[in-house]
Amino acid sequence: MKYSRLFGKTIKESPREAGNISTKLLIQGGFIRESVAGRYYFLPLGMRVHDKIMQIIEKEMDAAGAQKMITPTLHPLELWQETNRTSSAGFELMKVKDRRGAEFALGGTAEEMIVDLVRKFNLSYRDLPFTIYQFSQKFRDELRARGGLLRVREFMMKDAYSFHRDEVDFKKEYENMWQTYLRIFKQLGLNALVAESDNGYIGGEYCHEFIVESEVGESRVFATEDGSYVAHEDVAVSCHDIMNPDESIKEMEIKEAPRGPTIQDGVDLYKQPAWRQIKSVLYKTDQGKFVLVALRGDLEINEVKLCHVLGCLSLEGATEDEIRSLGSEPGFISPLKLKIKKVGDFSLKTVRNFYTGADIFQKDALNVNYGRDFTVDKEADIALVKLGQKTKDGKIFVEKLGIEVGNIFQLGKHYSSRMHATFTQEGGKETFYYMGCYGIGVGRTLATIVEKYHDERGIIWPKVIAPFMVHLITLSGKTSEIQANIQANAQVVYEQMQAEQIDILWDDRHEVSAGEKFADADLIGIPLRLVISERTLQDHAIEWKERSQKETHMIPVADLKESLHLFISHL
RNA sequence: CGGGCUGUAGCGCAGAUGGUAGCGCGCAUCGUUCGGGACGAUGAGGUCGCGGGUUCAAAUCCCGCCAGCCCGACCA
Numbered sequence: 001m002k003y004s005r006l007f008g009k010t011i012k013e014s015p016r017e018a019g020n021i022s023t024k025l026l027i028q029g030g031f032i033r034e035s036v037a038g039r040y041y042f043l044p045l046g047m048r049v050h051d052k053i054m055q056i057i058e059k060e061m062d063a064a065g066a067q068k069m070i071t072p073t074l075h076p077l078e079l080w081q082e083t084n085r086t087s088s089a090g091f092e093l094m095k096v097k098d099r100r101g102a103e104f105a106l107g108g109t110a111e112e113m114i115v116d117l118v119r120k121f122n123l124s125y126r127d128l129p130f131t132i133y134q135f136s137q138k139f140r141d142e143l144r145a146r147g148g149l150l151r152v153r154e155f156m157m158k159d160a161y162s163f164h165r166d167e168v169d170f171k172k173e174y175e176n177m178w179q180t181y182l183r184i185f186k187q188l189g190l191n192a193l194v195a196e197s198d199n200g201y202i203g204g205e206y207c208h209e210f211i212v213e214s215e216v217g218e219s220r221v222f223a224t225e226d227g228s229y230v231a232h233e234d235v236a237v238s239c240h241d242i243m244n245p246d247e248s249i250k251e252m253e254i255k256e257a258p259r260g261p262t263i264q265d266g267v268d269l270y271k272q273p274a275w276r277q278i279k280s281v282l283y284k285t286d287q288g289k290f291v292l293v294a295l296r297g298d299l300e301i302n303e304v305k306l307c308h309v310l311g312c313l314s315l316e317g318a319t320e321d322e323i324r325s326l327g328s329e330p331g332f333i334s335p336l337k338l339k340i341k342k343v344g345d346f347s348l349k350t351v352r353n354f355y356t357g358a359d360i361f362q363k364d365a366l367n368v369n370y371g372r373d374f375t376v377d378k379e380a381d382i383a384l385v386k387l388g389q390k391t392k393d394g395k396i397f398v399e400k401l402g403i404e405v406g407n408i409f410q411l412g413k414h415y416s417s418r419m420h421a422t423f424t425q426e427g428g429k430e431t432f433y434y435m436g437c438y439g440i441g442v443g444r445t446l447a448t449i450v451e452k453y454h455d456e457r458g459i460i461w462p463k464v465i466a467p468f469m470v471h472l473i474t475l476s477g478k479t480s481e482i483q484a485n486i487q488a489n490a491q492v493v494y495e496q497m498q499a500e501q502i503d504i505l506w507d508d509r510h511e512v513s514a515g516e517k518f519a520d521a522d523l524i525g526i527p528l529r530l531v532i533s534e535r536t537l538q539d540h541a542i543e544w545k546e547r548s549q550k551e552t553h554m555i556p557v558a559d560l561k562e563s564l565h566l567f568i569s570h571l
Numbered sequence: 572c573g574g575g576c577u578g579u580a581g582c583g584c585a586g587a588u589g590g591u592a593g594c595g596c597g598c599a600u601c602g603u604u605c606g607g608g609a610c611g612a613u614g615a616g617g618u619c620g621c622g623g624g625u626u627c628a629a630a631u632c633c634c635g636c637c638a639g640c641c642c643g644a645c646c647a
Binding site: 009011012013014015036037143144260261262263279280281282283293295300301303315316317318320323328329330331332333357473475476477478512513514515516517518519520522531533534535543 | 572582583595596597604605606607608609638639640644645646647
């Protein structure tokens with residue numbers, strides 16, 4: 001490819017604060033361009049990288065035994081109604097109507113479509129197991145698309161679905177996909193953490209996220225130093241220390257409490273640590289029911305866990321008026337008197353003589369003890385892990401931020417039972433499929449690679465996904481004779497590489513200065529830069545510079561072919 | 572959905588107290604340059620986000636809407 005023919009240009013001035021470095025470099029380098037918030041064009045340069053990432057994924061998925069196919073983009077809305085996901089995933093489901101009024105969802109994930117397809121076939125146990133996958137544009141009506149490719153409203157996703165006779169068989173594939181994903185990310189130059197995580201609106205019982213550490217990531221995980229435990233903050237479980245086991249239990253008393261409504265206000269008033277306080281929060285579930293949630297004052301509520309405990313999809317905090325109408329007072333809520341459903345965190349058992357509000361404005365209850373002074377309807381783990389806490393086996397947690405580039409889900413019979421998708425067992429019994437699903441976001445993975453592989457001048461693409469392997473630069477000569485000579489030499493190199501199927505980009509622009517060409521080469525980040533100029537010609541050499549290295553050196557033209565093969569073989 | 576900020580040439584921006592729009596980059600043409608984003612000259616390019624109002628006069632003041640960016644959407 002000649003640069004002068006390439007559609008898409010580098011930009012000297014960086015686009016308005018792009019949020020993160022990968023977006024800035026990708027736009028500046030002419031890889032992508034924004035259409036509207038959260039929707040991007042991939043330009044020819046970006047498309048090449050995108051394609052290469054897809055090829056690596058495809059190769060590994062095929063090697064793992066999965067079969068590629070494609071589903072329609074528009075999903076009949078009835079299918080989503082079968083699984084009741086029009087409401088559960090409705091907040092981010094895009095809908096369209098055709099002229100007859102038939103409603104469709106723009107696919108954001110394809111479990112329903114795939115199950116609908118599979119159930120049309122009346123399969124038997126002899127046909128199982130199998131894994132099918134696709135690459136397709138996914139649509140998510142995100143409330144807020146964040147700058148860049150990391151959180152978008154439309155993106156290419158590889159999604160795979162596996163069908164099994166039972167859990168034992170499924171687990172083999174889950175492990176197979178786990179290992180396949182690790183191979184894929186490794187090839188892409190990414191070191192992915194595998195974290196236990198929440199399945200959100202997908203359904204099922206357990207799942208894992210593949211997370212690449214990065215400070216621009218939105219996923220927070222808690223892990224142990226040795227990596228024996230890695231879990232997304234939504235699901236991470238910690239063990240709570242017993243705080244004051246030797247203290248004697250005292251009589252409860254109600255006292256005037258001239259304080260504000262926050263935990264800190266209580267700490268300031270009593271000069272007692274936050275863990276001595278009971279944090280009580282009133283929630284309203286999506287079914288309109290009120291729930292009181294109580295936990296130790298130094299801990300935070302994990303709403304994902306809480307939703308699972310309550311069996312609801314979303315929660316909102318009760319308003320001040322609602323709190324008063326239930327018989328309490330904002331800032332002084334306690335689990336002592338309210339006659340509504342109460343959920344208590346296990347941490348309530350770790351403290352003797354709590355203090356807490358008394359459901360009356362500026363009155364507190366002191367020396368409150370769980371079991372004696374109040375009980376809850378349900379004890380559960382509903383706390384967010386706090387740094388410094390330990391795992392069940394006593395290991396310290398460390399916190400990591402990262403980008404979720406892929407995930408694998410156990411779906412079990414969640415979809416097959418709701419959609420009555422069955423196969424025939426040995427002996428003729430109809431049984432629901434046991435399923436799993438597995439996703440990788442291509443654009444997000446691409447951006448993640450840029451987040452990891454760049455310097456102050458631009459991108460440094462790993463060879464396997466670089467848009468081109470070689471960036472040939474020709475500089476102008478003083479005389480037209482030299483000029484013609486440079487041109488002729490470059491032409492030979494260019495054709496030779498094309499003949500050997502080495503992707504080469506030749507910056508053949510005449511009117512552009514050397515500095516600009518070098519700056520563009522650094523920005524675009526092609527692994528190997530070759531320069532042919534008056535200077536190199538005198539020595540019958542070519543200048544060789546790898547994007548990842550600082551030094552340049554001259555190699556004889558005659559050695560180019562061999563050096564290049566050596567370079568490429570070290571992928 | 573709440574809060575803050577922004578919207579002027581393809582991009583980045585400037586336009587005080589209202590007087591009819593400018594700079595840099597980029598683009599085009601010519602010349603000089605030619606190994607780290609060169610220089611000179613000339614030129615093209617704008618219903619100042621959209622709608623309404625005030626005014627002799629609005630990019631500028633007022634109202635409404637739209638779009639974008641950032642933060643939050645969580646504890647009482």
